[in-house]
Every structure is written in structure tokens, then in C-alpha cells.
Amino acid sequence: xxxxxxxxxxxxxxxxxxxxLVHAHQRSxxxxxxxxxxxxxxxxxxxxxxxxxxxxxxxIDPDHAGTWLRAAARYVVFNGRRGExxxxxxxxxxxxxxxxAPAPPPDHDAGIELRAVLQALGSLAPSDREVLLxxxxxxxxxxxxxxxLGVTAKTAAMRVHRARARLRKVVAESSDSPTSEGDG
Amino acid sequence: MNHRDREPGGAADPFDVLRDHARAVALADRPTIDADxxxxxxxLDSFAGRSPVVPVSRARRSSPMVARASQRRRRRxxxxxxxxxxxxxxxxxxxxxxxxxxxxxxxxxxxAADGSGVTIAVELVGDPVEQCVEWxxxxxxxxxGTEGPATEVPxxxxxxxxxxxxxxxxxxxxQVCGDFGMVAAETNLGDRPEVTLATELEAFxxxxxxxxxxxxxxxxxGLLRDLGLADTWSIELADPDAPCAAAAVDPTIERVVLRxxxxxxx
Numbered sequence: 525x526x527x528x529x530x531x532x533x534x535x536x537x538x539x540x541x542x543x544x545l546v547h548a549h550q551r552s553x554x555x556x557x558x559x560x561x562x563x564x565x566x567x568x569x570x571x572x573x574x575x576x577x578x579x580x581x582x583x584i585d586p587d588h589a590g591t592w593l594r595a596a597a598r599y600v601v602f603n604g605r606r607g608e609x610x611x612x613x614x615x616x617x618x619x620x621x622x623x624x625a626p627a628p629p630p631d632h633d634a635g636i637e638l639r640a641v642l643q644a645l646g647s648l649a650p651s652d653r654e655v656l657l658x659x660x661x662x663x664x665x666x667x668x669x670x671x672x673l674g675v676t677a678k679t680a681a682m683r684v685h686r687a688r689a690r691l692r693k694v695v696a697e698s699s700d701s702p703t704s705e706g707d708g
Numbered sequence: 709m710n711h712r713d714r715e716p717g718g719a720a721d722p723f724d725v726l727r728d729h730a731r732a733v734a735l736a737d738r739p740t741i742d743a744d745x746x747x748x749x750x751x752l753d754s755f756a757g758r759s760p761v762v763p764v765s766r767a768r769r770s771s772p773m774v775a776r777a778s779q780r781r782r783r784r785x786x787x788x789x790x791x792x793x794x795x796x797x798x799x800x801x802x803x804x805x806x807x808x809x810x811x812x813x814x815x816x817x818x819x820a821a822d823g824s825g826v827t828i829a830v831e832l833v834g835d836p837v838e839q840c841v842e843w844x845x846x847x848x849x850x851x852x853g854t855e856g857p858a859t860e861v862p863x864x865x866x867x868x869x870x871x872x873x874x875x876x877x878x879x880x881x882x883q884v885c886g887d888f889g890m891v892a893a894e895t896n897l898g899d900r901p902e903v904t905l906a907t908e909l910e911a912f913x914x915x916x917x918x919x920x921x922x923x924x925x926x927x928x929x930g931l932l933r934d935l936g937l938a939d940t941w942s943i944e945l946a947d948p949d950a951p952c953a954a955a956a957v958d959p960t961i962e963r964v965v966l967r968x969x970x971x972x973x974x
Binding site: 559 | 734741743
């Protein structure tokens with residue numbers, strides 16, 4: 525095979541690998557971005573993350589493609605925020621977290637309703653919210669979460685542990701509060 | 709992190725409520741863009757130099773992510789884009805999102821000669837420089853990085869490049885198309901046989917209908933013969949075993965390339 529043919533074959537292989545990657549991750553990545561960053565243009569973020577993946581295809585370990593893409597999407601979201609100088613405004617917006625989707629009927633016999641959880645989530649720090657939403661939408665191991673956040677697995681696990689504890693605390697305080705009565 | 713915690717007394721953890729909700733959302737969520745269409749769009753965007761630069765500084769142990777489409781990939785997609793840009797069709801995907809994309813665009817008005825900045829693709833209907841001057845005058849092409857109508861249109865040059873029949877670029881005194889890897893454009897394009905070749909061949913091959921390599925090859929050979937190009941042009945079979953073939957016409961090297969169709973379904 526000539527070097528030219530070899531180059532063409534390599535191109536074909538790259539395109540094939542990229543197509544498989546998009547088929548495998550497009551939908552879950554879109555769901556991840558929509559859920560974790562509801563204020564972002566999710567399809568645009570996914571497009572940019574996948575474009576980055578195409579540019580760095582040879583550097584992506586197929587076993588870590590999912591976390592790689594989520595890290596890239598996170599960068600796109602945060603970079604866009606900084607670029608538009610709306611970071612603080614978006615934080616404020618996230619703090620008033622709107623419903624993420626039509627809430628399903630409550631089926632938790634413990635009496636914890638989604639609305640209460642979302643309200644509690646909105647009162648948490650953005651970093652807590654982010655790890656909770658990430659781990660809620662995807663079953664991430666500490667190692668995977670660490671890859672996305674750029675921290676060690678131990679640090680990632682600790683962040684999740686603390687965020688979940690804070691969420692429990694806020695929900696509990698909310699349910700004990702007289703103002704929450706009648707909310708359902 | 710996928711185990712369920714239980715509150716004392718057996719109550720569900722709020723996080724579990726959140727996770728159930730997330731799964732319901734994920735199940736109901738569907739991309740509006742087909743995966744294969746997305747791939748084709750990204751590949752063409754990448755070739756057109758419109759890819760965003762997306763560094764990931766911490767999330768990946770390797771070096772920052774930068775736009776570096778390989779030359780091989782550029783070369784390969786160049787051929788595809790020539791054909792699609794010549795006669796429209798999926799060529800629109802190679803255009804910047806913010807440009808008034810005209811699917812029949814065969815004229816690129818660029819705000820920078822190196823392809824950075826803003827590119828507007830339109831149908832070539834007259835003098836290409838005059839057409840692009842209008843885009844400069846209305847501020848669509850930013851001058852010197854400033855927004856709004858340009859107070860002064862820079863000297864423009866019409867060149868024939870690999871992306872389109874004609875690219876009109878801003879130049880400084882003394883610069884010629886060759887400085888940017890292009891040749892001076894012929895502005896009377898209507899009678900050029902390669903235009904007819906690209907138009908006819910793409911209309912035949914580059915559709916959602918699956919055409920075999922043999923069928924496209926026969927068509928390409930016939931067109932080259934009829935248009936008097938058979939002696940100088942060549943046909944390259946990039947993917948002889950492709951189930952469905954697409955054709956790319958590259959006038960800069962006088963070659964027709966047949967490769968796997970990115971859009972046809974066998």
C-alpha cells in the first residue's frame with residue numbers, strides 16, 4: 525500500500541471512529557448538558573464538544589470518551605459564560621433554578637417531592653449543584669467525575685458526599701418549615 | 709455513586725428523587741439533529757476552518773485542546789467540499805452559522821484572506837467583487853475587527869480557491885491570489901465545463917439515493933468525454949468498495965474523486 529493509500533485508509537478509519545463515537549454519545553451527552561446546564565444552548569454545546577473530539581480524536585481513549593466529552597462540554601459552557609461576561613448573572617439565574625422538566629407524579633412514599641428537591645437544589649452553591657446534577661443524570665464513578673471536573677477521584681467523591689449531605693439538610697429544613705406546608 | 713442511600717426510617721434520599729427525575733428527563737430527551745447529519749456537519753465545518761477552538765485545560769491530562777485539523781483530513785474533505793460548494797446541496801453545512809447561508813452559494817466573501825473571520829457564501833450572479841463590496845458596505849464583513857458598516861471597503865481580489873469557484877478576499881497593495889495559495893479567478897464562469905461537470909455529477913451522485921460506484925463512474929466518464937475534459941482530467945476511486953458512491957469535483961487538480969457517500973443509505 526502506498527503512503528498515499530495508507531493516509532486515505534487512516535482518514536477512513538478516523539471518520540469511522542468519529543461516527544461511532546457520535547452515535548454512542550450524542551444523546552446521552554445532550555441529556556447531560558441539558559440537565560446540568562439548563563441555561564446553555566445544549567445542542568450548540570454538544571456540537572462544539574463533538575467538534576473538539578474530532579480535532580483530538582487520536583488522543584481520546586475510547587474507554588473514557590464519555591467523560592472526555594462531558595469535560596469538553598463543561599469547558600464550552602464555562603468558556604461561553606466567561607466570554608459573554610454573564611457568569612454572575614447566570615449564577616443568579618441558576619440560583620432560581622426553574623423546573624428542569626415537567627415533574628412526574630410523586631411516587632416516593634417518603635413524602636419527598638421533586639419540587640422540594642429542586643427548590644433545595646436551587647439554594648445550594650453552584651459547585652454543589654453541578655456535581656449533584658452530573659451524578660444524577662449519569663451514573664458516574666468518582667474516577668469519571670474526577671476526570672470531568674479535573675480533580676482526583678477522592679476529591680470528586682468528597683464533593684458528592686458533601687453536596688448530598690447539604691441537599692438532605694436543606695430538604696429536611698424545608699419540610700420542617702411552616703412555610704412549606706401546603707406545598708404538597 | 710450509584711447506590712441508594714436511605715434516610716433513617718427508610719425515607720428516600722433527596723438525591724434519589726433527583727436521579728429518578730433525571731432519568732425521566734433523559735428518556736424523554738431526543739436530539740433534534742440526526743447523528744450522521746451531525747457528523748457530516750462537523751467534518752465539513754472542520755474542513756472549512758470554522759471549528760471552535762476548545763481548550764480543555766484540566767479535564768484532560770494531555771495538552772490543551774486546540775483546533776488542528778490534520779492536513780490529511782483537510783485534503784480529503786477539500787475534495788468533497790469543492791463539489792458540494794460548487795452546486796450547493798449539503799455544502800451549506802460548511803458555512804458559518806451566522807452567515808446568510810445560501811445553499812446555492814458558489815461565491816465566498818471573506819473578511820480575512822486567511823479564512824479566519826467572517827465568511828459569507830452567496831450565489832454568484834455577477835461580478836464577484838461587486839457582490840462582496842455590498843456585504844462589506846452593509847457591515848456584514850467586519851473591517852479591522854470592528855462591527856457595523858465598514859467606512860472603507862478594503863481592496864478586494866477575486867481568486868479561485870479550493871473551497872469555491874470564487875473567493876473574494878481583502879488584500880494589501882501588491883498581494884496576489886498566489887500569495888494565499890489560490891489563482892486569479894475567471895469571473896465569467898457560466899460556460900466553464902467544470903461547472904457543468906460538477907453540477908451534473910453532483911445532481912446524479914450526491915443525493916440520498918444510493919448510486920453504485922460503477923454507475924457514478926460511468927456517469928463521470930461520460931460527462932468528461934462530452935465536455936471535452938477526458939484528456940486532461942482523471943477519476944480517482946477513493947473507495948472502490950463503497951456501497952454508495954459520492955462524487956467530488958476538484959478543478960484545481962482536474963480530478964473527480966469517487967468516495968463513500970456520507971448521505972446516501974444503501
